[in-house]
Amino acid sequence: MQIYLPIAEVSVNAFLLLGLGGIVGLVSGMFGVGGGFLITPLLFFAGVPPAIAVATGANQVVASSVSGLLAHIRRKGVDFRMGWVLLAGGMTGSGLGIFLFNLLSRLGQIDLAVQLCYVVFLGSVGMLMFQESLRAILRQRKGPQQLPKRKQHGWVHRMPLKMRFRASGLYISVIPPFLVGLGVGVLAAIMGVGGGFVMVPAMIYLLGMPAKVVVGTSLFQILFVSGFTTFMHALTNQSVDMVLALLLIVGGVIGAQIGTQVGARLKAEQLRILLALLVLAVCGKLALELLLTPADLYSVVPKGRAA
Amino acid sequence: MIRRLARSLCLPLALSVAPLAPAPLLAEEVVAGLSQNRIAIDTTFTGSEILVFGAVKREEPIAEAPPLQVIVTLEGPQEELTVRRKSRVAGIWVNTDQVDVDHAPSYYAVATTAPLREVLTDTEDLRNSITINRAIRSVGATIEGAPSFVQALVRLREDEGAYELDEGAVELAEDTLFRTRFRLPANLREGDYRARIFLTRGGRIVDAHETVVDVRKVGLERWLFVLSREQPALYGLLALMIAALAGYAASAGFAWLRR
Numbered sequence: 001m002q003i004y005l006p007i008a009e010v011s012v013n014a015f016l017l018l019g020l021g022g023i024v025g026l027v028s029g030m031f032g033v034g035g036g037f038l039i040t041p042l043l044f045f046a047g048v049p050p051a052i053a054v055a056t057g058a059n060q061v062v063a064s065s066v067s068g069l070l071a072h073i074r075r076k077g078v079d080f081r082m083g084w085v086l087l088a089g090g091m092t093g094s095g096l097g098i099f100l101f102n103l104l105s106r107l108g109q110i111d112l113a114v115q116l117c118y119v120v121f122l123g124s125v126g127m128l129m130f131q132e133s134l135r136a137i138l139r140q141r142k143g144p145q146q147l148p149k150r151k152q153h154g155w156v157h158r159m160p161l162k163m164r165f166r167a168s169g170l171y172i173s174v175i176p177p178f179l180v181g182l183g184v185g186v187l188a189a190i191m192g193v194g195g196g197f198v199m200v201p202a203m204i205y206l207l208g209m210p211a212k213v214v215v216g217t218s219l220f221q222i223l224f225v226s227g228f229t230t231f232m233h234a235l236t237n238q239s240v241d242m243v244l245a246l247l248l249i250v251g252g253v254i255g256a257q258i259g260t261q262v263g264a265r266l267k268a269e270q271l272r273i274l275l276a277l278l279v280l281a282v283c284g285k286l287a288l289e290l291l292l293t294p295a296d297l298y299s300v301v302p303k304g305r306a307a
Numbered sequence: 308m309i310r311r312l313a314r315s316l317c318l319p320l321a322l323s324v325a326p327l328a329p330a331p332l333l334a335e336e337v338v339a340g341l342s343q344n345r346i347a348i349d350t351t352f353t354g355s356e357i358l359v360f361g362a363v364k365r366e367e368p369i370a371e372a373p374p375l376q377v378i379v380t381l382e383g384p385q386e387e388l389t390v391r392r393k394s395r396v397a398g399i400w401v402n403t404d405q406v407d408v409d410h411a412p413s414y415y416a417v418a419t420t421a422p423l424r425e426v427l428t429d430t431e432d433l434r435n436s437i438t439i440n441r442a443i444r445s446v447g448a449t450i451e452g453a454p455s456f457v458q459a460l461v462r463l464r465e466d467e468g469a470y471e472l473d474e475g476a477v478e479l480a481e482d483t484l485f486r487t488r489f490r491l492p493a494n495l496r497e498g499d500y501r502a503r504i505f506l507t508r509g510g511r512i513v514d515a516h517e518t519v520v521d522v523r524k525v526g527l528e529r530w531l532f533v534l535s536r537e538q539p540a541l542y543g544l545l546a547l548m549i550a551a552l553a554g555y556a557a558s559a560g561f562a563w564l565r566r
Contacts, residue, residue, distance in 0.1 A: 002493060004352040006528040007535055011353055011493030059546050066554025074562065112401050227547055234543030238535045242546055243350070243527075249550055253557030290399040297393045298459035299402075302386065 007241035021251025029259025055233035060248040061226040072216030079167035083220035086181035093185020122283035130276035211268035337516040360486035373509035383414030384498030406456040418476035428510035
C-alpha cells in the first residue's frame with residue numbers, strides 16, 4: 001500500500017515504513033539506544049530525502065523511548081537523579097554541538113564531518129564493547145574461579161561535588177556524569193542522533209553503573225534530547241513529516257515493547273556483544289561508502305541544504 | 308474557476324505574442340484541452356495521468372510541405388538545486404565540486420510527433436526553452452565543465468522518471484487532431500504545472516498555446532503541510548505529543564496484555 005508523505009513529498013510503501021519502525025523499536029527496547037543511527041540510513045534507503053529522514057527519525061525516537069522508558073520504570077530500571085545530571089550535561093553539549101555544526105557548515109564540509117564522526121565513533125565504541133563483552137563471556141565459560149571485579153576507585157571517585165545515586169548504588173561526583181552527558185550532547189547534535197550508543201558504554205565503563213539501570217536511564221536522557229531535536233527541526237527547517245513519523249511510531253512502539261522483553265531475558269554480556277556487532281555493522285557500511293567508488297559521482301540536493 | 312480559466316488563457320497568449328509571432332503565411336492555430344485542470348494529491352496518491360488533446364484551426368486548405376508537427380511539454384514548478392560531484396581525497400570519496408542550478412523544473416516531459424531534430428530548429432528551441440537541456444538554467448557556474456553537471460542532473464532525473472523525452476508520443480490525425488498522454492510520477496511536487504503545445508513546420512514554430520494544471524495537496528496532506536509552514540512551533544509540539552501518546556499507549560497496552 002503506497003502512501004504519499006505530505007512534507008517529504010514522496011510516495012512510499014506503508015508496510016515498509018511500519019517494518020522499519022519495528023526493527024528500530026526492537027533495537028531501541030533491547031539495548032536502550034534510541035536507534036537514530038539506524039533509522040536515518042534506513043529511511044534514506046527507502047527513498048526519503050536526508051533532511052526529512054534526520055528530523056522525522058528524531059520524532060520516532062521520542063515515541064520509542066517513551067514506550068521503552070515506561071517499561072523500564074515499571075521494572076525500577078531508571079536512575080532519575082543520574083538521568084537529570086546527564087540531561088543537564090546533554091543540553092549544554094547540544095548547544096555547543098549546534099554551534100560546531102554551523103561552523104562546519106560554513107566551511108562547507110559538514111557532510112564529511114558527519115560521516116567521519118559516524119565511522120570513528122561507531123567504530124571505536126563498537127570495538128571496545130565487542131572486546132570487553134567477549135572477554136566477559138569467556139570468563140564466565142571458564143567457571144567461577146575468578147572473583148567478579150570489585151568496583152574500581154580511580155580518579156572518578158576523587159572529584160568534588162559528590163552525590164549519592166541510590167538507584168545505581170553509586171556515591172560519586174556529579175562532574176563525570178555531567179561530562180559524559182556533555183560529550184554525548186555534542187555528538188548528538190552533530191550526528192543527528194540521540195547518542196545512546198555512546199551513552200550506554202560510557203555509563204557502564206566510565207561511571208560504573210550497574211547494567212540493570214543503564215538502559216532505562218539512557219532512554220530517559222534520549223527522550224529529552226530527541227524531543228528537543230525534533231522541535232528544533234520542526235521550527236527551523238520544517239522537515240518533520242508527521243505521516244511518516246506516525247507510521248514509524250506505530251511500528252516502533254510495538255517493536256520497543258518486544259525488544260524490552262527480549263532484552264530482559266538475555267544476559268548483560270550477550271546484550272552488549274549484540275549491540276557491539278550492530279554498531280560495527282553500521283560503521284562498516286558507512287566506511288565502505290567512503291572508501292568504495294560510488295555508483296554515481298554526482299548527486300542532486302536542494303540548494304542551501306547541508307545534507 | 309472562470310477567472311482562473313481566463314487567466315490561464317490570456318496570460319500565456321499575451322506573453323507568447325512577441326517571441327512566437329506566427330508566420331503569416333501559415334495561419335494555423337492550436338485549440339487544445341486537458342483531461343483535467345487540477346490534480347489532487349491525497350494520502351493514497353500514486354501518480355496520475357494527463358491527456359492533452361486538441362485540434363489545428365485553419366481557414367485555408369492544409370499545406371502539403373513542410374509537414375505539420377506537434378510538440379507538447381509539461382513542466383513542474385521550478386526549483387533551485389545544487390549538483391555535487393565527488394572525487395577521491397586521501398583515499399576517501401568527498402564532495403569536492405558543486406554547481407548551483409538556478410532554475411530546474413521538478414518535472415519535465417516533452418512529447419513530439421517525430422524525432423526532435425526533425426521537428427524543431429536549435430534557434431526556436433533556444434528562444435522557447437523547449438528541450439530538457441534548455442529548460443534548465445544555471446548562470447554563474449564558474450567551475451570548469453559545468454555542462455557535465457547539468458547533464459548529470461538530467462540523467463539522474465531521467466532515471467527517476469521526473470524528466471522524459473518521448474519522441475513520437477503525440478498522435479496526429481489528418482494534420483488536424485492530436486493527442487498525447489503524460490504519466491505523472493507518484494513523487495509529485497505541488498504547484499502550477501505548465502502545459503505548452505507548439506505547432507511547427509520545417510522546424511519553425513507556427514503557433515503555440517499554453518495552459519496550467521493545478522497540482523494541489525488536499526485533505527490531511529494539505530492541512531499538515533500548511534500547519535508545518537505557518538505554525539511550525541505548534542506543529543512541532545503536536546508531533547511530540549503524538550509520539551509521547553503513542554509510546555504511552557503501547558506501553559500501557561502491553562502491560563495490560565501481560566496481566
